Amino acid sequence: MFSPDLSKLLGPNAGFYELAFILLVAFCILCTLFARKSTDHIPGPFLARWTTLWLAYQAYRGRRYKAVHAAHLRYGTVVRIAPNHVSVASPEALSVIYGQGPRAPAKSPFYDSFVCNGKPSLFSTRDRQDHSTKRRAVSHAFSSAALQEFIPLIHSTVGEFTQRMDEFCAKRDYFDALLWFNYLAFDVLSDLAFGERIGMLKQGSDLVEIHQAGNPSVHENAIALVDEVQTLTTFILTGLHLKKREHLAAVVGIHPFLQMVVNSLPFLSGNKATSGLEELGRRQVLKRLLSGDNRNDILGKLIAARGYDVRSPNDDEIAELTAEAVTLLIAGSDTTSNSIAATLHFIVTNPRVHTKLLGFLLEASSDQNKLSYEQAKDVPYLQATINEGLRLHSTTAIGLHRSAPLGGLVCCGHFFPEGTELSVPAWTIGHDAELWGDPEVFRPERWLEGKEKRQYLLAFGKGPRACIGQKQVFVFFDPQRLLISNLYSLAYMEMITVLATILLRYKVEVRSSELETTEGFMHKPLHCWIRLNFR
Numbered sequence: 001m002f003s004p005d006l007s008k009l010l011g012p013n014a015g016f017y018e019l020a021f022i023l024l025v026a027f028c029i030l031c032t033l034f035a036r037k038s039t040d041h042i043p044g045p046f047l048a049r050w051t052t053l054w055l056a057y058q059a060y061r062g063r064r065y066k067a068v069h070a071a072h073l074r075y076g077t078v079v080r081i082a083p084n085h086v087s088v089a090s091p092e093a094l095s096v097i098y099g100q101g102p103r104a105p106a107k108s109p110f111y112d113s114f115v116c117n118g119k120p121s122l123f124s125t126r127d128r129q130d131h132s133t134k135r136r137a138v139s140h141a142f143s144s145a146a147l148q149e150f151i152p153l154i155h156s157t158v159g160e161f162t163q164r165m166d167e168f169c170a171k172r173d174y175f176d177a178l179l180w181f182n183y184l185a186f187d188v189l190s191d192l193a194f195g196e197r198i199g200m201l202k203q204g205s206d207l208v209e210i211h212q213a214g215n216p217s218v219h220e221n222a223i224a225l226v227d228e229v230q231t232l233t234t235f236i237l238t239g240l241h242l243k244k245r246e247h248l249a250a251v252v253g254i255h256p257f258l259q260m261v262v263n264s265l266p267f268l269s270g271n272k273a274t275s276g277l278e279e280l281g282r283r284q285v286l287k288r289l290l291s292g293d294n295r296n297d298i299l300g301k302l303i304a305a306r307g308y309d310v311r312s313p314n315d316d317e318i319a320e321l322t323a324e325a326v327t328l329l330i331a332g333s334d335t336t337s338n339s340i341a342a343t344l345h346f347i348v349t350n351p352r353v354h355t356k357l358l359g360f361l362l363e364a365s366s367d368q369n370k371l372s373y374e375q376a377k378d379v380p381y382l383q384a385t386i387n388e389g390l391r392l393h394s395t396t397a398i399g400l401h402r403s404a405p406l407g408g409l410v411c412c413g414h415f416f417p418e419g420t421e422l423s424v425p426a427w428t429i430g431h432d433a434e435l436w437g438d439p440e441v442f443r444p445e446r447w448l449e450g451k452e453k454r455q456y457l458l459a460f461g462k463g464p465r466a467c468i469g470q471k472q473v474f475v476f477f478d479p480q481r482l483l484i485s486n487l488y489s490l491a492y493m494e495m496i497t498v499l500a501t502i503l504l505r506y507k508v509e510v511r512s513s514e515l516e517t518t519e520g521f522m523h524k525p526l527h528c529w530i531r532l533n534f535r
């Protein structure tokens with residue numbers, strides 16, 4: 001069963017591991033057969049009634065959102081997608097499943113598969129108290145006032161990005177812009193959270209130098225670090241086409257027993273991202289603390305909020321700051337770059353929208369090929385276009401898992417006992433014809449039509465666990481000006497600045513009108529092949 005190489009790797013115990021593997025699979029199947037709860041009366045795919053493996057298989061294929069969407073079309077609004085998991089495709093369910101308050105559902109055990117090296121992060125912790133402590137520690141760095149201070153840093157990184165794009169103009173050939181959006185997002189986030197750009201745009205690659213204590217420094221691909229799992233896990237999972245950590249987590253998280261095994265075996269649970277990036281982050285945090293520099297960035301805000309003597313921090317304080325900075329880098333980079341790539345693709349493949357948007361951008365710009373964030377944020381059609389890109393692409397496409405609280409809850413006329421997993425499928429809500437009328441059409445105007453549609457945009461999640469990167473968004477509808485905004489949200493700041501810059505400066509062509517995507521935890525474009533020319 002195991003490949004000869006793996007047998008070599010496992011040594012003389014290969015037979016034992018084979019047997020253990022077979023027993024594990026058998027045990028998983030038995031667990032799932034007996035895991036059924038009082039969701040029996042809810043319709044759903046036949047296999048999903050008996051086993052979590054139906055959902056795990058859809059996640060493994062990178063098409064979970066499509067399978068769940070198809071199940072809703074077939075079985076209705078409330079569908080059982082695993083023996084103990086019910087998907088509720090109704091806007092009404094949003095305030096129940098992602099609500100606030102002590103009796104609101106918490107994140108479900110699904111998120112344990114995102115815990116690295118036994119340390120839950122702001123994103124993966126399920127404990128309310130731990131979450132509010134962690135969230136409080138970073139939230140002041142995302143206040144409107146703080147974010148406004150970061151604008152010059154974002155402009156400076158986007159300036160470097162533009163220089164690199166100018167070089168592609170000269171080459172006049174197609175290139176995969178998704179890579180460059182990744183470099184840009186990593187440089188923006190590392191500049192803010194580590195106090196210094198990793199330098200991906202400069203070197204045109206994601207190679208970073210990692211100093212491991214007691215070992216010679218090595219060069220690692222940082223983007224891969226975020227996504228890759230430990231070597232042996234990768235070895236096994238590559239054969240299963242599960243190359244990315246978030247893909248692995250999204251599959252394994254569905255099955256509690258598999259997840260327990262992955263999380264408890266040291267050779268499976270370790271994560272190169274946390275060790276590599278933590279090492280990098282730790283070095284930056286230490287450097288910053290010792291320098292006494294009070295630069296205006298996220299790291300500066302995190303340090304300023306601490307009461308301790310920054311010149312002589314102890315190990316715990318350094319570890320805490322490092323963990324916060326690394327969480328933000330991981331949570332905020334990939335998500336933003338994927339959203340930029342998808343939205344740019346939709347703009348360029350919709351000439352009507354492209355022309356109209358360019359008109360608004362030119363009108364707002366004093367210099368014909370430049371627009372500051374402060375100017376761009378007040379172009380309502382640009383915000384609307386970004387919202388439309390997030391909706392149509394659905395960067396978050398799956399339903400985010402929550403657990404019914406003690407005493408259970410009622411949602412859409414059904415009672416769900418404590419511990420039932422519940423989710424609202426983001427893709428399905430984003431493509432609901434009743435809500436949107438023409439959901440498959442890229443039509444930014446829908447966001448300016450007066451009705452408050454924003455509450456149905458699920459790209460950033462909902463409720464107390466919603467994305468901290470989009471926290472401070474105030475968008476007001478005004479019939480005279482259509483939209484007035486006080487838009488200070490890190491994710492929007494990046495997306496607005498980058499898209500306005502690209503569209504004003506370049507003519508953009510896409511190589512294919514199809515956007516190929518895959519899904520792990522997030523829904524991502526696989527590539528974004530474009531060609532640039534100066535406008």
Ligand code: HEM
Binds near residue numbers: 122123336465466468
């Ligand atoms: C377009 C860009 C982004 C998208 C689509 C996005 C999406 C999301 C989603 C869906 C969640 C909720 C996950 C859940 O409930 O399981 C989330 C949480 C989070 N995001 Fe974002 N995000 C983006 C940008 C950012 C940025 C720029 C940052 C910050 C640097 C960030 C930091 C976080 C953090 C720390 C959490 C966990 C919050 C908590 O549990 O309290 N994200 N994001």
